[in-house]
Amino acid sequence: MELKKYLGVIPAFYACYDDAGNISPERTRALARYLLGKGVKGLYVGGSSGECIYQSVQERKVILENVMAEVGGKLTVIAHVACNNTLDSQELARHAESLKVDAIAAIPPIYFHLPPYGIAEYWNDISAAAPNTDFIIYNIPQLAGVALTPALLAEMQKNPRVIGVKNSSMPTQDIQMWKDQGGPDFVVMNGPDEQFVSGLAMGATGGIGGTFAVMPELFLKVWGLFYAGKVAEAAAVQNDICRIIYKMCSAHGNLYAVVKAILKKHGCDIGSVRKPLPALIDSDLTVVDEASAMIDAAIAK
Ligand SMILES: CC(=O)N[C@H](C=O)[C@@H](O)[C@H](O)[C@H](O)CO
Numbered sequence: 001m002e003l004k005k006y007l008g009v010i011p012a013f014y015a016c017y018d019d020a021g022n023i024s025p026e027r028t029r030a031l032a033r034y035l036l037g038k039g040v041k042g043l044y045v046g047g048s049s050g051e052c053i054y055q056s057v058q059e060r061k062v063i064l065e066n067v068m069a070e071v072g073g074k075l076t077v078i079a080h081v082a083c084n085n086t087l088d089s090q091e092l093a094r095h096a097e098s099l100k101v102d103a104i105a106a107i108p109p110i111y112f113h114l115p116p117y118g119i120a121e122y123w124n125d126i127s128a129a130a131p132n133t134d135f136i137i138y139n140i141p142q143l144a145g146v147a148l149t150p151a152l153l154a155e156m157q158k159n160p161r162v163i164g165v166k167n168s169s170m171p172t173q174d175i176q177m178w179k180d181q182g183g184p185d186f187v188v189m190n191g192p193d194e195q196f197v198s199g200l201a202m203g204a205t206g207g208i209g210g211t212f213a214v215m216p217e218l219f220l221k222v223w224g225l226f227y228a229g230k231v232a233e234a235a236a237v238q239n240d241i242c243r244i245i246y247k248m249c250s251a252h253g254n255l256y257a258v259v260k261a262i263l264k265k266h267g268c269d270i271g272s273v274r275k276p277l278p279a280l281i282d283s284d285l286t287v288v289d290e291a292s293a294m295i296d297a298a299i300a301k
């Protein structure tokens, strides 16, 4: 298996809208190009940060098509395809496979807390619709409402396409457990950006993060320092990252609205967020300016 392509810094891709709030193919391509230029390993398209739960199946296809047209073959592309109902998720899985993405990923079904066998069937049904594509389990219990367990993972490991877990639960111990259970070739991606260094220390093979795309330089720096054995220096950069995230989260508008305003200041305009996510209000502009300056200062260090 070619697992190397998953090792590294993989930003969660943001939804790119035009000024009327429709999906913008041009801006989607511009963001993909922008991140390619930053030297990241791959992109995680259509996840939480991609606002997937507020988009139609057709819109999600258009986004992935444009990302693949721009960076397919150049970056590792993981397409999140879960839609909360099996049929639509399978349609997106088939579509993603037809575009030759590297992997598909899926959260568990949300709202109804299904039993583990129900979750396994949902994931396996999705995976069966993309029979030649790697499958990554997305564990994010604080938002999904249900958690991956060792028993559920063991059930999923019977599916040879299951190559890893993207772990967004808060205990870094979970990363250790999935990695230990999965073995040396198993991919375990750190979710919480605030714990990237700790996740790597616990055995994560890389990270997929919602704030990577607004400051890829800093996460790449952490990655480089950590693997050069300079853990204290990596932790210092992590500290800067955490303070920046807390600042971005202090706005009235949603985190992704802040992130997009900062990206615009950095030359990449991808519009704002879609309702019901709160957009920025006037007083948030100070938060945007301050967080943006903090990012620039941390990169310049
Ligand atoms: C709960 C959640 O959305 N987690 C994301 C994925 O793991 C993270 O990447 C966060 O966006 C990030 O850590 C900022 O809090």
Ligand SMILES: CC(=O)C(=O)O
Pocket: 012, 013, 044, 047, 048, 049, 050, 191, 208, 209, 210, 211
């Ligand atoms: C942050 C992340 O992993 C997501 O957008 O799903």
